Amino acid sequence: MSKTDEATDGNVALDEPISQVGIAGSRVDHVYNRVKEDIFDFRLLPGDRFTESQVADRLKVSRTPVREALYRLEREGYVFVHFRNGWSVRPFDFVMFENLYELRSVLETAAVRKICDLADISRLDELQSIWLGPEAERETEAMRAAELDEAFHTTIVDAAENPEIARVHNDVIERIRIIRRLDFTQGYRVERTYEEHAKILQALLRRRADTACSLLKAHIEESRAEVRKITIHRLQAARQS
Structure with a gap:
């Protein structure tokens, strides 16, 4: 042609x-x-x-x-x-993204349970200054908050010391990265993320695997639902413009 x-x-x-x-x-x-x-x-x-x-x-x-x-x-x-x-x-494939979010939840909760069985969980120390630090020091810029959020989840998976879980998780994160950032276009979602990450991290540091997994699943599900809602809204707005 x-x-x-x-x-x-x-x-x-x-x-x-x-x-x-x-x-x-x-x-x-x-x-x-x-x-x-x-x-x-x-x-x-x-x-x-x-x-x-x-x-x-x-x-x-x-x-x-x-x-x-x-x-x-x-x-x-x-x-x-x-x-x-x-x-x-192609038409927007919500099913594909929801499947990826489901896979992400499976991988991250598996990592949480492995972490709670490890003798040394010092790799989580780097997360404490960010997610358990003073409220006045919280990041408010959306894109930077999205980067910190991704680092939180990848650090947890890496801390499980299973390179195969980490490899598959990295692939999932890559495929949903651009749509995930929509989650931080709403100011209240940044604040909510800090609160939810803090609870997940505290449960991990106390080796409360069931609690950490429950909190993590709820956190990922809320993010998935928010991203879907924002995506539908933006798609409708774009078609009307």
Whole structure:
């Protein structure tokens, strides 16, 4: 398909160009992350059509890294390639994300039970200054709070000292990272996260596995429900704009 033919399809809402990157792999990652962010920020809506040339032109890269990034997104279920007719965003798959949240809960509660059986749980010490510290020192910026939240959960899994659980958990976290950040667009959710993390951590430090697991499951479920609600709201708003 020629560049001229491709330019007739759809619209892409990608905004700023990618700076020149030294290696092709980095360019693929940049394109992948930008398109994925556009999907989850609802600049690209389910069903929107676009072409490789349009993405390449906007991001100031060749079509090769664009194609590789899009096939990566296709394997993950975010986009669909049309034979000789560009690409489109797949319908939003709430079932997939809810399955990933369920898997995350299974992995993290398994990690909690392993931690409570370990002789040394000093790897949890680094979490105390953040989540059990003074209220005045709490992070309020949404993106930074999201990063701290992810670090809390990955630290717990890593502390279980099972690299296979950690490997699968990292894959799940990667796949839900962009949608998870929506949880911190509401101010009260940041405050709630501090409160819930503190209770989970206190139960872990006291080796109360059942309590920690119960708290953790409730925490993940509340996050999942909040993200779903925000996603539906933003999707509806984007369609009406």
